[in-house]
Amino acid sequence: MRWHPATVLYWMAIGLVTTAFMLALLGEETPSTYARDAALRSHEWLGLLALLVFVAALIARWLGKLPFLHPMPEWLSSLRASTKAVLYVLLILQPLSGWLLASHEGKLTSFFGWKLPPLAAPDSTLADYGYLYHGLGGVLILLIAALAFRLNISARIFDIVGRIRSRNNARDS
Numbered sequence: 217m218r219w220h221p222a223t224v225l226y227w228m229a230i231g232l233v234t235t236a237f238m239l240a241l242l243g244e245e246t247p248s249t250y251a252r253d254a255a256l257r258s259h260e261w262l263g264l265l266a267l268l269v270f271v272a273a274l275i276a277r278w279l280g281k282l283p284f285l286h287p288m289p290e291w292l293s294s295l296r297a298s299t300k301a302v303l304y305v306l307l308i309l310q311p312l313s314g315w316l317l318a319s320h321e322g323k324l325t326s327f328f329g330w331k332l333p334p335l336a337a338p339d340s341t342l343a344d345y346g347y348l349y350h351g352l353g354g355v356l357i358l359l360i361a362a363l364a365f366r367l368n369i370s371a372r373i374f375d376i377v378g379r380i381r382s383r384n385n386a387r388d389s
C-alpha cells in the first residue's frame with residue numbers, strides 16, 4: 217500500500233489533535249497547579265502544531281495527485297467524501313476555538329517562541345463562542361475521525377480486491 221505525503225500529514229494532524237484532547241482531560245484531573253499549567257501549555261502547543269501539520273497536508277494534497285484507488289460502491293465514496301469535508305472544517309475550527317478560549321480566559325501560551333496574541337477581547341461574543349464550542353468540537357473530531365478511519369479501511373479492502381481482480385484478468389486474457 218502506498219501512502220501519499222498528504223495522507224501521512226493528515227493522519228498526523230488527527231493524532232496530534234487526539235493527544236491534545238487527552239492532555240486537556242488529564243490536565244483537568246490533575247490536582248497540582250504546576251502540572252495542570254504544564255499540561256495546558258502542551259495541550260495548546262500540540263493543538264497549534266496540529267493546525268500547522270494540517271495546513272501542510274492541504275498544501276501537499278494540492279501539489280500532488282493522490283494514488284488511484286480501485287472503484288468502490290457509490291455510498292462508500294460519497295460517505296468518505298462528506299466525512300472528510302466535515303473533518304477538514306472541524307480541524308480548522310478546533311485550534312481556532314481553543315485560541316479564542318485561551319483569549320477568553322487569558323491563558324495564551326507561546327508557540328516556537330512566539331507569544332500568541334489574543335484572537336478576541338475576553339468579553340466579546342466571539343470569545344464566548346470559542347468557549348462554548350471548544351470541548352464539544354474535540355469530541356466531534358474524535359468521533360468523526362474514527363468513522364473516517366473505518367471508511368478508509370473499507371476503501372482499502374475494495375482497492376486490494378480490485379487490484380487482485382485486475383491482475384487475474386490480465387493474466388487470463
Ligand code: HEM
Binds near residue numbers: 312313321351355357
Ligand atoms: C486542536 C486540538 C485541540 C483539542 C482536541 C482540544 C480539546 C480541549 C478539550 C476537550 C478541553 C476541555 C474542555 C472543557 O473543559 O469543556 C480543552 C480545554 C482548553 N483548551 Fe483545547 N483543544 C485543542 C486545541 C487547543 C488550542 C490550540 C488552544 C489554545 C491555543 C486550546 C486552549 C484550551 C484552553 C485555554 C482550555 C481550557 C483549559 C482550562 O481552563 O482548564 N486548545 N481543549
